[in-house]
Amino acid sequence: MSPFTFVDAVASVGTLDAGAERAAIAHHDRLTKPRGALGLLETIGIRLAAIAGAMPPPVPTPAAIAVFAGDHGVLAQGVTPWPQEVTAQMVANFVAGGAAINVLSRQMGATVTVVDVGVITDLDDAHGLLRRKVRRGTADLSVEPAMTIDDVERALDVGAEVAAGLVDRGARALVTGEMGIGNSTAAAAIIAALTGRTASEVTGRGTGIDDAMLARKVAVVERALDRLGPEPDGRTALAEVGGLEIAALAGFIVGGAARRIPIMIDGVIAGAALLVAASLCPQALAFTFAGHRSTEPGATAVLEHLGQEPLLDLGMRLGEGSGACLALPILEAGARVLAEMATFDSAGVADKT
Amino acid sequence: MSPFTFVDAVASVGTLDAGAERAAIAHHDRLTKPRGALGLLETIGIRLAAIAGAMPPPVPTPAAIAVFAGDHGVLAQGVTPWPQEVTAQMVANFVAGGAAINVLSRQMGATVTVVDVGVITDLDDAHGLLRRKVRRGTADLSVEPAMTIDDVERALDVGAEVAAGLVDRGARALVTGEMGIGNSTAAAAIIAALTGRTASEVTGRGTGIDDAMLARKVAVVERALDRLGPEPDGRTALAEVGGLEIAALAGFIVGGAARRIPIMIDGVIAGAALLVAASLCPQALAFTFAGHRSTEPGATAVLEHLGQEPLLDLGMRLGEGSGACLALPILEAGARVLAEMATFDSAGVADKT
Numbered sequence A, B: 001m002s003p004f005t006f007v008d009a010v011a012s013v014g015t016l017d018a019g020a021e022r023a024a025i026a027h028h029d030r031l032t033k034p035r036g037a038l039g040l041l042e043t044i045g046i047r048l049a050a051i052a053g054a055m056p057p058p059v060p061t062p063a064a065i066a067v068f069a070g071d072h073g074v075l076a077q078g079v080t081p082w083p084q085e086v087t088a089q090m091v092a093n094f095v096a097g098g099a100a101i102n103v104l105s106r107q108m109g110a111t112v113t114v115v116d117v118g119v120i121t122d123l124d125d126a127h128g129l130l131r132r133k134v135r136r137g138t139a140d141l142s143v144e145p146a147m148t149i150d151d152v153e154r155a156l157d158v159g160a161e162v163a164a165g166l167v168d169r170g171a172r173a174l175v176t177g178e179m180g181i182g183n184s185t186a187a188a189a190i191i192a193a194l195t196g197r198t199a200s201e202v203t204g205r206g207t208g209i210d211d212a213m214l215a216r217k218v219a220v221v222e223r224a225l226d227r228l229g230p231e232p233d234g235r236t237a238l239a240e241v242g243g244l245e246i247a248a249l250a251g252f253i254v255g256g257a258a259r260r261i262p263i264m265i266d267g268v269i270a271g272a273a274l275l276v277a278a279s280l281c282p283q284a285l286a287f288t289f290a291g292h293r294s295t296e297p298g299a300t301a302v303l304e305h306l307g308q309e310p311l312l313d314l315g316m317r318l319g320e321g322s323g324a325c326l327a328l329p330i331l332e333a334g335a336r337v338l339a340e341m342a343t344f345d346s347a348g349v350a351d352k353t
Helices: A006-012 A020-026 A040-052 A073-077 A086-098 A098-109 A149-168 A184-197 A211-228 A236-240 A242-258 A268-280 A282-287 A297-306 A322-327 A328-340 B004-010 B018-028 B040-052 B074-079 B085-096 B098-108 B148-167 B182-197 B211-228 B234-241 B244-258 B268-280 B282-287 B297-306 B324-325 B328-340
Strands: A063-069 A111-118 A129-131 A171-177 A263-265 A288-290 B063-070 B113-120 B129-131 B173-179 B261-266 B286-292
Touching: A006 A242, A020 A040, A020 A098, A020 A328, A020 B098, A020 B182, A020 B211, A040 A242, A040 A282, A063 A086, A063 A098, A063 A149, A063 A242, A073 A184, A073 A211, A073 B182, A086 A098, A086 A171, A098 A111, A098 A149, A098 A268, A098 B328, A111 A149, A111 B004, A111 B040, A149 A171, A149 A242, A171 A184, A171 A242, A171 A322, A171 A328, A171 B324, A184 A236, A184 A242, A184 A268, A184 A297, A184 A328, A236 A242, A236 A268, A236 A288, A236 B182, A242 A263, A242 A282, A242 B085, A268 A282, A268 A297, A282 B129, A322 B328, B004 B113, B004 B148, B018 B040, B018 B297, B018 B328, B040 B182, B040 B282, B040 B328, B063 B085, B063 B098, B063 B148, B074 B148, B074 B211, B085 B113, B085 B173, B098 B113, B098 B324, B113 B244, B148 B173, B148 B234, B173 B244, B173 B268, B173 B324, B173 B328, B182 B211, B182 B234, B182 B244, B182 B268, B182 B297, B211 B234, B234 B244, B234 B268, B244 B261, B244 B268, B244 B282, B244 B286, B261 B268, B261 B324, B268 B282, B268 B297, B282 B286, B324 B328
Parallel strands: A063 A111, A063 A171, A111 A129, A171 A263, A263 A288, B063 B113, B063 B173, B113 B129, B173 B261, B261 B286
Antiparallel strands: none
């Protein structure tokens, strides 16, 4: 069997099912509650029906989180106080089950799959780790292309293949996760490039940096954008100023959409990947939910650009998929309400006059 | 054994444990994440430690939801399009498991206990229903006191006893729920009285009313406030313009605080009860979490008055405890992160330089 590629995924992304959507809207108005009183929970359930093509929609469990890991040549510019080896150390922490995303995924009954798509060091085989290294980290995006277009294609393929594989093994929702010291610099460059905002509008403190380092980071993003030029497409943006895990996440999103599965988007890094996915396959957007609003300014720029409303706003900025994972019960509730609530007729409750 | 009364509850509410709080703050800074990166999740975990007096705090599951039901004499003024019998019909729906709160509580592994504290009709015995009727509905708060001070005391006692009973039978978090056609009018009056806001600032559309009915509802709340006079205490506000389920909820909150258990507060009705609880027992507030921001203006007035940040903001306005129930996984995550995440030392992850 030939592998499922990004090109395959783009070709098979369909549209939402308007019939199931209408049925869900109509059913919501028969349930024992004032019409519209469940707010976004109603919107979510209706879209889950449209995604699945079924009313009620299937409950979107279990979820699968994929944490794509990669390193960044831009670390040479001093954009973060964290040493590069933390990327590989955190991969080991994910595999051992000790990171925040492991704790949250266990609570949600979800799996965590770690995918090495570009960590600079060699990683040993481990349970829960997929070795799909495209290259050992990116080049320094402030002075040269982060990677080649061929690298981009391979990373997109890794993401699409991982998404399809997780769904084929039973996942009924996907969650975007990532790890890569320096990746908030690449994400800021992608977001500025694809939303038309300036570097200073979308560049944030990432893992927590001081004013001097933030100024340096903004200047680095500005240099990258100058090299890139205006209005690039998603592939070019990835190659020039992106990251391997960001490219893989874009493929993962489109791969999940191709399988008609809801995809919960995490914070600023996943937001950059979502912009790329929307550039390369606009229909994929309808299969995604914004899990939360990260404190990073670039995350809000993405939400505004795409007109998405986040499910959570808890002042989180960790990444790994943590905010998106925490939003999974809201997705599940949106489906369960449509499947399990009584109607005015079935419960013998009088409607308003 | 004598019953656990509201007065007993007030007498036994303690203070937060400063030692456990400090230990949780220090532990968060050793976990494998940038300091502060989990935002409100860190704040929640730290307060759970301070509530329990233990680091890590115990996981706050299972939760128990108590839905207090009562009727309202103010329906005579035409403040809602829903007929009064819907209160009792919805109680039957809760007992049968078909309401939104049943669906959400099943998802969260929580129990639902329905408490008749003032439904106007007689209710038959049923599994999951506690018959604690103080009186058959309130009087019309726009023309006379809604109930006597003695009624208030008895309803406060019911709430405190229910909270203590649920905790004694194993609940590790409590959720405020309610049902009562007309109760958003009583809640608006309580909130205006105890926050100093005007009727028009805190009176909303409740289950969904048109402009003419909203104007009538505001006028009704204004008349109630004129009768009540300025700066009442919680008991007087309850007796003059309150509701039986609101009084019971205030007792429930203080009862949970007395047992040192986190209490998740729902929307505008629960917010009115929280103001009463804060008036009668200020120390109880530290044991509560604002589950969500209801779309009702009175709910936001309560959050602002008490300086609380809601965990969810999903445009919900159903009541029943639905928004608070949906926030339970966030509470649980706050505890689990402190209990289960690896530290920089234990995971061999380098700290930032």
